[in-house]
Amino acid sequence: MFDWTEEQKQIRSAFRQFVQKEIEPHTRALEDNTMEPYGPMRKLAKMIGLKEMVAGALDKAETEAASGSQGSKSGGFGSQDPYLAAILAIELSRCNPGFTMAFGASVGLCGQTLMRRGTLEQKKKWAGPVLCLDKIGAWAITEPGSGSDAFGMRTKARKVSDDKYVINGSKTFITNAPKADVMVVYAKLDIPGEAEGTRPPQAFVLERGTKGLTTGKPLEKMGMHSSPTGEIFLDDVEVGRDNLLGGKEAEPAHGQVIDVFKGERTGVGHMCLGIIERVLEDALAYSKERKTWGEPIASYQLIQAKLAQMMIAYTNVKNIVLKQCYAEKKQLAVSLAEASAQKLYCTQVTTNVCLEAIQILGGAGYMREYQVERFMRDAKLLQIGGGTDEIQALHVARDLIANGVPT
Ligand SMILES: Cc1cc2nc3c(=O)[nH]c(=O)nc-3n(C[C@H](O)[C@H](O)[C@H](O)COP(=O)(O)OP(=O)(O)OC[C@H]3O[C@@H](n4cnc5c(N)ncnc54)[C@H](O)[C@@H]3O)c2cc1C
Numbered sequence: 001m002f003d004w005t006e007e008q009k010q011i012r013s014a015f016r017q018f019v020q021k022e023i024e025p026h027t028r029a030l031e032d033n034t035m036e037p038y039g040p041m042r043k044l045a046k047m048i049g050l051k052e053m054v055a056g057a058l059d060k061a062e063t064e065a066a067s068g069s070q071g072s073k074s075g076g077f078g079s080q081d082p083y084l085a086a087i088l089a090i091e092l093s094r095c096n097p098g099f100t101m102a103f104g105a106s107v108g109l110c111g112q113t114l115m116r117r118g119t120l121e122q123k124k125k126w127a128g129p130v131l132c133l134d135k136i137g138a139w140a141i142t143e144p145g146s147g148s149d150a151f152g153m154r155t156k157a158r159k160v161s162d163d164k165y166v167i168n169g170s171k172t173f174i175t176n177a178p179k180a181d182v183m184v185v186y187a188k189l190d191i192p193g194e195a196e197g198t199r200p201p202q203a204f205v206l207e208r209g210t211k212g213l214t215t216g217k218p219l220e221k222m223g224m225h226s227s228p229t230g231e232i233f234l235d236d237v238e239v240g241r242d243n244l245l246g247g248k249e250a251e252p253a254h255g256q257v258i259d260v261f262k263g264e265r266t267g268v269g270h271m272c273l274g275i276i277e278r279v280l281e282d283a284l285a286y287s288k289e290r291k292t293w294g295e296p297i298a299s300y301q302l303i304q305a306k307l308a309q310m311m312i313a314y315t316n317v318k319n320i321v322l323k324q325c326y327a328e329k330k331q332l333a334v335s336l337a338e339a340s341a342q343k344l345y346c347t348q349v350t351t352n353v354c355l356e357a358i359q360i361l362g363g364a365g366y367m368r369e370y371q372v373e374r375f376m377r378d379a380k381l382l383q384i385g386g387g388t389d390e391i392q393a394l395h396v397a398r399d400l401i402a403n404g405v406p407t
Helices: 006-022 024-031 038-047 050-066 082-095 097-117 120-131 254-289 301-329 336-361 372-381 389-403
Strands: 137-140 156-161 164-175 182-190 201-207 213-215 229-240
Touching: 006 024, 006 038, 006 082, 024 097, 038 050, 038 097, 050 120, 082 097, 082 254, 082 301, 097 120, 097 137, 097 164, 097 182, 097 201, 097 254, 097 372, 120 182, 137 164, 164 182, 164 201, 182 229, 201 229, 254 301, 254 336, 254 372, 301 336, 336 372, 336 389
Parallel strands: 137 182, 156 182
Antiparallel strands: 156 164, 164 229, 182 201, 213 229
16 A cells, blocks of 8 residues: 555654744745745755755766766755655645745756756756755746747757857746746757757756846746746857756757656646645634534535545545655656646646635635635646646647557
């Protein structure tokens, strides 16, 4: 049977204590943007010993590079034990999904991409500081004119010499963009004399302060208020080969991006599980306390049916998360279609569970004080970011049509 081990339960309890002490009390300030998420994130990094873990991964990468092998592909928290990464994301999401998203975009999307795909120098210069949160990272593919069709991007990197590129374009809806120090930015390679669009997109590592790179103010959103989101503008940004992720043009970035999508799609289940767990606990407690006609509302079958549906969603999402952790631990491949199916299911049921939690709390559920409305607003984003529901469904159906039912 899939479940948390006793040791994992103890780790959860330690994380919960940290979150309740260091993050939960700041929820209102984080949501109102009178406080940035990066201070608490750095405390979290210290608590879990990220610096030591990253230093170990970089040492390993250096030794491997010296011996001529490819170098370490991952580093930082949870890279050796997927259960730990899941537990952390669950505990953070029980408290604040927006905070979790800002943390995940920096350490996961940006830091892990740099660690997996960067040269040794890029790992040391950028992956290390981002993975241990000395620097904040962002990962940017979406543009005003291309989201679901991300490879339809217009941002271009014109190659002006063997060692020089000039990047022009813009990115939008980018998590951490307003404050990020390091940004992995995708641009289509444009080589003078060649037809436009014949070269694949490439990833560049850009730093705040580079001439021509600016970022906009945080965008105002429906939810995920604890996670700053914004635009990146690139106006004749000159960079060298050192900024090209992996140090060479050869590999089209499609594979890198698909890897990131898979990680995002399977990882989102952790956030879903944390959110469902929290709102189900809140709704259950409220239903046992709140009385109408002299009886707790939990005694009414219509409320019980809602609680039962929420519990079914919780059980299914927990099973998906534990199975995914097992697959990662055993290094079993998960297809893009499987990852998409997981994301589609988990995110849809999470939004539904949050809506039902609001319903169970009645008027109180609509009030900010009770928090379930915040979880619902945050959960809705999970059906959009990292590929919308519709795009997940397309990927699942395409695989089904091509390969049949996997029995
Ligand atoms: C808060 C937030 C944070 C984000 N963070 C990041 C980030 O860090 N980095 C990053 O690169 N991006 C980020 N994104 C962008 C996100 O990944 C995109 O918003 C998402 O992929 C959808 O793209 P779009 O918004 O352009 O919608 P569109 O692609 O314009 O889609 C609009 C609608 O049309 C539907 N649709 C599109 N094509 C089809 C089709 N073929 N068939 C059926 N329906 C279709 C979509 O499902 C959707 O319902 C973030 C977005 C948000 C809101």
